[in-house]
Amino acid sequence: MKVRIDLAYDGTGFSGWARQVDLRTVQGVLEDTIAQVMRLSEPAMTVCAGRTDAGVHARGQVVHVDFDNWTPPARSASLTADEALRQWLPRALPDDIVIRQVRVVPSEFDARFSALERRYVYRLWDSLANVDPLTRGYTLALPHHVNLDAMVQAAQHLTGLHDFVAFCRPKEHGTSIRDLKELSLVRRDSGLIEITARADAFCHSMVRSLVGCLVTIGRGQRDIEWVKTNLLAQARVNDIIVMPAHGLTLEEVTYPSDEDLGLQAERARTRREIPR
């Protein structure tokens, strides 16, 4: 039985998603807690849609877990694995992880490779007087004003199918070609700026680098030609700022319908294996 778990977390207290020895991570806490409530002899093995960095938050993270040989404890002999998780997991987790949904999925479902799209939002203030201190755990306070129109113009150049190597942390294998379907900016009534990035997938530090590039434009420190040059770069560009993690939230991951799951996983695996 394959189970999909949708979850949200406040990244503040975690050293990122991925399990690490002696550090509190979302994967570590989640897998250990699943093992505890399900009485597994070792931690559960989860696969997630987006491996968030230390300090990054999630409202729409998705993981899958396999429960092939699980047998319920005698006192709850009629429970299936998903029912047991639904009953026991939410209350066993610390309050910075929230379980939104637990459901059985087809065996072809893969939280990482079946995903069609990831949507991230970066939130920032560009005036200290506007800052809402209640939200400061998940918004960035910039002490200077930015020109939103200039940032919108730059974002238009960045959207589409490009090699985003300038915006990625170097990686031995794999392509940095991505289809950035959306990079949009909106200023809320409160003054908060929300930058939405939506793509099939992102490489490491890509969203925070895209936002860093936009902020540099918004401050008038570089012009639009610099943005275009970055898209032609052959390697990581060091003067693109990587914005602080705590302004970033993984909001949503979308998947195809159950029938199309196998096809999409196959596509994603193939694409990821194209060498540069």
Added chain:
Amino acid sequence: MKVRIDLAYDGTGFSGWARQVDLRTVQGVLEDTIAQVMRLSEPAMTVCAGRTDAGVHARGQVVHVDFDNWTPPARSASLTADEALRQWLPRALPDDIVIRQVRVVPSEFDARFSALERRYVYRLWDSLANVDPLTRGYTLALPHHVNLDAMVQAAQHLTGLHDFVAFCRPKEHGTSIRDLKELSLVRRDSGLIEITARADAFCHSMVRSLVGCLVTIGRGQRDIEWVKTNLLAQARVNDIIVMPAHGLTLEEVTYPSDEDLGLQAERARTRREIPR
């Protein structure tokens, strides 16, 4: 010179508004920081619109401070007190207090007695699966569903001019008669319930008790007759729950135009002195 300061704060790290020996309070931090940046020989004396309890937040707190004999340091000899505050105070404060505005007001202005209305919002979830962990510092997570329609009906009985003694912490002097102009409930798309309370003034623990009364109704543990009975009580009713502080935020305080300031302060002082 009388200066009005509008501010916001995250109440989590404070033992409430009012200065206390050896405890971190908003008033204490604010007055000490004003004294420090303005080079006063003792803490500034502030008067605030709403003395929030430990853990209660504010987005629209208002204080006034007098600077009658202030002289700027030699290096900034041309600065007036309000200009100096505007320049120096925001960056000197810790990041859980945000200064929204600093301005000179007529000498009749009194942050407490000139206020026409205070608006508070209490935020809660009634399903653990809906909880947004990023907002958990200023929202309450109830593990059970509540009936919003029943709560709306109860709120209609509570609005208006009543003696709210059932909902107030006992106090030696002063009336608990208040004009509750609004007690409204709305469920956001996220599932979050926002309860807005608006009145000329509130007595101690009144908003959290009103919300506690509504939640008891929403859970079906009491009926509407109990609400009516509470409004006829002659003393604090102990089975009205006082909800946890961290769900409550002082959102806004409204004042009359500058010309009407003196009149309103006089009215408020008179009203407060009516014995029960």
